[in-house]
Amino acid sequence: xxxxxxxxxxxxxxxxxxxxxxxxxxxxxxxxxxxxxxxxxxxxxxxxxxxxxxxxxxxxxxxxxxxxxxxxxxxxxxxxxxxxxxxxxxxxxxxxxxxxxxxxxxxxxxxxxxxxxxxxxxxxxxxxxxxxxxxxxxxxxxxxxxxxxxxxxxxxxxxxxxxxxxxxxxxxxxxxxxxxxxxxxxxxxxxxxxxxxxxxxxxxxxxxxxxxxxxxxxxxxxxxxxxxxxxxxxxxxxxxxxxxxxxxxxxxxxxxxxxxxxxxxxxxxxxxxxxxxxxxxxxxxxxxxxxxxxxxxxxxxxxxxxxxxxxxxxxxxxxxxxxxxxxxxxxxxxxxxxxxxxxxxxxxxxxxxxxxxxxxxxxxxxxxxxxxxxxxxxxxxxxxxxxxxxxxxxxxxxxxxxxxxxxxxxxxxxxxxxxxxxxxxxxxxxxxxxxxxxxxxxxxxxxxxxxxxxxx
Amino acid sequence: xxxxxxxxxxxxxxxxxxxxxxxxxxxxxxxxxxxxxxxxxxxxxxxxxxxxxxxxxxxxxxxxxxxxxxxxxxxxxxxxxxxxxxxxxxxxxxxxxxxxxxxxxxxxxxxxxxxxxxxxxxxxxxxxxxxxxxxxxxxxxxxxxxxxxxxxxxxxxxxxxxxxxxxxxxxxxxxxxxxxxxxxxxxxxxxxxxxxxxxxxxxxxxxxxxxxxxxxxxxxxxxxxxxxxxxxxxxxxxxxxxxxxxxxxxxxxxxxxxxxxxxxxxxxxxxxxxxxxxxxxxxxxxxxxxxxxxxxxxxxxxxxxxxxxxxxxxxxxxxxxxxxxxxxxxxxxxxxxxxxxxxxxxxxxxxxxxxxxxxxxxxxxxxxxxxxxxxxxxxxxxxxxxxxxxxxxxxxxxxxxxxxxxxxxxxxxxxxxxxxxxxxxxxxxxxxxxxxxxxxxxxxxxxxxxxxxxx
Numbered sequence: 001x002x003x004x005x006x007x008x009x010x011x012x013x014x015x016x017x018x019x020x021x022x023x024x025x026x027x028x029x030x031x032x033x034x035x036x037x038x039x040x041x042x043x044x045x046x047x048x049x050x051x052x053x054x055x056x057x058x059x060x061x062x063x064x065x066x067x068x069x070x071x072x073x074x075x076x077x078x079x080x081x082x083x084x085x086x087x088x089x090x091x092x093x094x095x096x097x098x099x100x101x102x103x104x105x106x107x108x109x110x111x112x113x114x115x116x117x118x119x120x121x122x123x124x125x126x127x128x129x130x131x132x133x134x135x136x137x138x139x140x141x142x143x144x145x146x147x148x149x150x151x152x153x154x155x156x157x158x159x160x161x162x163x164x165x166x167x168x169x170x171x172x173x174x175x176x177x178x179x180x181x182x183x184x185x186x187x188x189x190x191x192x193x194x195x196x197x198x199x200x201x202x203x204x205x206x207x208x209x210x211x212x213x214x215x216x217x218x219x220x221x222x223x224x225x226x227x228x229x230x231x232x233x234x235x236x237x238x239x240x241x242x243x244x245x246x247x248x249x250x251x252x253x254x255x256x257x258x259x260x261x262x263x264x265x266x267x268x269x270x271x272x273x274x275x276x277x278x279x280x281x282x283x284x285x286x287x288x289x290x291x292x293x294x295x296x297x298x299x300x301x302x303x304x305x306x307x308x309x310x311x312x313x314x315x316x317x318x319x320x321x322x323x324x325x326x327x328x329x330x331x332x333x334x335x336x337x338x339x340x341x342x343x344x345x346x347x348x349x350x351x352x353x354x355x356x357x358x359x360x361x362x363x364x365x366x367x368x369x370x371x372x373x374x375x376x377x378x379x380x381x382x383x384x385x386x387x388x389x390x391x392x393x394x395x396x397x398x399x400x401x402x403x404x405x406x407x408x409x410x411x412x413x414x415x416x417x418x419x420x421x422x423x424x425x426x427x428x429x430x431x432x433x434x435x436x437x438x439x440x441x442x443x444x445x446x447x448x449x450x451x452x453x454x455x456x
Numbered sequence: 457x458x459x460x461x462x463x464x465x466x467x468x469x470x471x472x473x474x475x476x477x478x479x480x481x482x483x484x485x486x487x488x489x490x491x492x493x494x495x496x497x498x499x500x501x502x503x504x505x506x507x508x509x510x511x512x513x514x515x516x517x518x519x520x521x522x523x524x525x526x527x528x529x530x531x532x533x534x535x536x537x538x539x540x541x542x543x544x545x546x547x548x549x550x551x552x553x554x555x556x557x558x559x560x561x562x563x564x565x566x567x568x569x570x571x572x573x574x575x576x577x578x579x580x581x582x583x584x585x586x587x588x589x590x591x592x593x594x595x596x597x598x599x600x601x602x603x604x605x606x607x608x609x610x611x612x613x614x615x616x617x618x619x620x621x622x623x624x625x626x627x628x629x630x631x632x633x634x635x636x637x638x639x640x641x642x643x644x645x646x647x648x649x650x651x652x653x654x655x656x657x658x659x660x661x662x663x664x665x666x667x668x669x670x671x672x673x674x675x676x677x678x679x680x681x682x683x684x685x686x687x688x689x690x691x692x693x694x695x696x697x698x699x700x701x702x703x704x705x706x707x708x709x710x711x712x713x714x715x716x717x718x719x720x721x722x723x724x725x726x727x728x729x730x731x732x733x734x735x736x737x738x739x740x741x742x743x744x745x746x747x748x749x750x751x752x753x754x755x756x757x758x759x760x761x762x763x764x765x766x767x768x769x770x771x772x773x774x775x776x777x778x779x780x781x782x783x784x785x786x787x788x789x790x791x792x793x794x795x796x797x798x799x800x801x802x803x804x805x806x807x808x809x810x811x812x813x814x815x816x817x818x819x820x821x822x823x824x825x826x827x828x829x830x831x832x833x834x835x836x837x838x839x840x841x842x843x844x845x846x847x848x849x850x851x852x853x854x855x856x857x858x859x860x861x862x863x864x865x866x867x868x869x870x871x872x873x874x875x876x877x878x879x880x881x882x883x884x885x886x887x888x889x890x891x892x893x894x895x896x897x898x899x900x901x902x903x904x905x906x907x908x909x910x911x
Binding site: 049058 | 462466492496502526528532544546547548549551556571591603617620670841856860890905911
């Protein structure tokens with residue numbers, strides 16, 4: 001709890017959470033592995049609720065299997081159900097990979113999943129006959145969805161990566177970003193002519209075309225062989241300011257196979273995008289392709305054209321810590337003051353990372369709060385009186401109540417169309433964000449003007 | 457389309473039945489927990505309880521457990537309220553690792569006291585989630601203590617996710633409601649009165665139904681739980697008749713009320729002209745000493761059908777011969793939907809539900825045409841298989857089923873809890889037909905690979 005002028009009283013329950021649970025993140029990450037079925041070891045409800053939540057954003061079929069605990073399972077352990085479940089899911093989906101994540105239930109009863117998996121392998125005549133099984137421990141009572149996401153990515157690498165002679169290959173662990181962002185990153189790497197392994201790649205599995213025939217598992221995703229090669233890469237790039245090496249995939253590869261880890265904030269804004277592209281120039285020993293110089297020039301030009309609309313505007317920014325940190329830095333580039341940077345996450349690093357990117361944070365009156373919910377944020381909004389909100393669609397309740405415009409970014413976006421196609425990263429994503437912010441300000445001015453200008 | 461390679465899971469064959477001339481008797485193995493590893497469209501016990509109690513708008517609903525269960529059920533239903541909207545908030549004790557180790561009772565107690573002080577609700581429902589069943593928190597004791605201190609009903613709902621199926625969650629919710637019923641005064645309640653059970657006021661549907669009954673001269677004591685209020689529930693034992701829709705969720709309550717208060721119940725459905733009319737007539741029949749009630753019911757049916765008939769003919773002309781697949785929560789709704797689809801000239805090639813029982817499926821078989829596939833507790837793979845094999849033009853289901861339809865180039869009608877357009881009542885039938893028409897007849901399908909679009 002901060003000691004600022006907040007009117008907040010201490011509160012025990014979480015009200016309108018600004019976070020989701022650990023297993024959701026793991027399921028999302030597993031969706032980015034080719035021919036992989038996510039599998040939750042717990043009650044049926046976990047899988048079904050998470051499916052519903054993801055489907056409402058991505059508008060794609062998202063099958064998540066469940067070991068479907070019952071009372072006996074809870075008493076005698078989930079071994080039998082897990083094995084039967086793996087067998088059934090293999091029969092029905094014929095997957096190349098099964099991504100297994102735990103829930104609060106299986107964690108609390110203390111199921112030793114790796115041991116059960118070994119038993120299952122032995123029972124089925126060895127691992128060679130089976131799909132690859134990637135296991136992530138994701139107890140819902142600790143951390144948030146972002147922890148589950150990173151746990152699944154790290155575990156995929158841990159399970160599959162092998163060392164060997166170094167290859168001309170870069171790993172990119174891009175974090176929890178939109179399918180459109182993933183496609184853009186792949187375009188950049190391709191244009192640099194750099195062979196790459198991007199994980200997790202749900203750009204197609206969660207934003208794909210229509211089906212001419214039925215697909216048990218939607219096409220797309222990072223292949224197991226590509227993940228295997230990640231141990232021989234010449235470098236890893238990993239986004240996420242608060243993501244520590246000990247919990248990350250690139251951290252594992254560095255420790256295990258000596259693949260250097262280049263850790264960057266999500267590249268949002270000119271400075272952060274420059275850093276990312278400069279790193280690519282360094283790693284590829286190639287100049288940034290003219291196309292991106294062009295994108296950058298257009299963005300700088302747009303900043304000049306739009307600067308007066310946004311200077312001094314106050315924003316409340318919320319969501320996953322890494323997204324908040326990067327967007328806050330971008331807002332400072334354009335003169336917007338993120339008066340509150342809030343997250344339901346609790347890495348304990350958010351304030352420090354923000355400070356590094358925004359050294360004059362205190363003077364600017366930027367407040368940082370972690371581990372908060374939407375009721376907390378709403379209280380702060382009453383005091384801070386921002387001009388707009390920036391975050392996922394779950395802020396709509398607050399936006400409507402206080403008549404504050406909401407610019408939707410990140411996940412989830414349940415009340416608008418096309419959340420999966422929004423760009424946030426690089427010059428292109430920054431351009432899109434900047435346009436949307438400027439237009440929101442203009443729209444507000446136009447709405448509140450009694451004259452009704454037809455030009456703004 | 458080759459779907460031969462899509463096989464049913466071992467252990468699932470008995471939950472799938474195809475109606476054939478001279479075929480075997482329907483003996484669907486239902487009422488089972490879902491098969492491990494099958495991607496069931498069902499949720500859990502908690503979901504069942506949450507669905508039933510969610511619309512009670514002047515109570516706070518506190519989910520005791522880690523954050524997920526509360527986060528995923530925050531404001532996700534179109535159950536609207538004419539007054540307070542406490543049901544649209546999401547409260548969780550958000551248990552952390554230490555709470556799991558040392559127990560969550562204290563946190564629950566503190567949470568309750570603070571939330572009741574902050575929101576001044578007329579009652580509080582406390583939902584137990586999976587791990588509460590493991591760590592052994594004494595929820596009952598906490599609830600009793602808080603109820604005493606705060607002077608409002610504080611009701612534990614035993615909805616640990618793994619302790620059964622969604623149906624057990626319905627029962628736990630009914631049990632919580634039953635403890636409220638009987639606490640209020642029944643003074644002044646008319647002899648010609650009903651409770652509406654199993655109507656959740658999605659998109660204001662309970663208001664539509666209530667208005668019909670009130671026009672007939674019948675007093676509606678409580679709607680459970682759509683636009684629900686604690687005080688109305690507390691005096692609902694003063695009603696003469698319980699009218700139960702969504703029988704899967706609320707029959708338990710109706711039976712308990714019959715046993716304890718001698719209130720008989722009837723099962724109805726408000727979907728489609730046929731069943732909607734019947735649900736007015738059936739209630740009217742219950743009051744034979746007041747022929748005016750039946751007269752009024754007939755008048756409503758006549759007027760309403762006259763109002764929508766011309767439009768319906770237009771839809772029917774366009775939709776005649778089209779084929780539909782139905783996969784919804786309760787089997788009773790499936791019956792109504794089959795009839796409603798026939799009204800607009802459509803046949804049903806797949807009918808299924810998450811929670812039907814043997815009687816339901818037997819009745820379903822009677823209603824269906826030859827070749828119709830009947831499924832219990834199905835999954836995306838099976839649903840896709842039958843949609844393709846039977847060349848359905850429409851799928852009726854919920855959010856989880858929607859992307860299956862759209863990927864395959866099939867129209868879709870959302871008949872689940874998230875809908876924002878009323879589908880109940882006579883006007884609801886009109887909206888239903890309109891929605892089906894708009895989805896099935898959309899020109900966008902020309903681009904779908906299965907309909908001749910580019911692959």
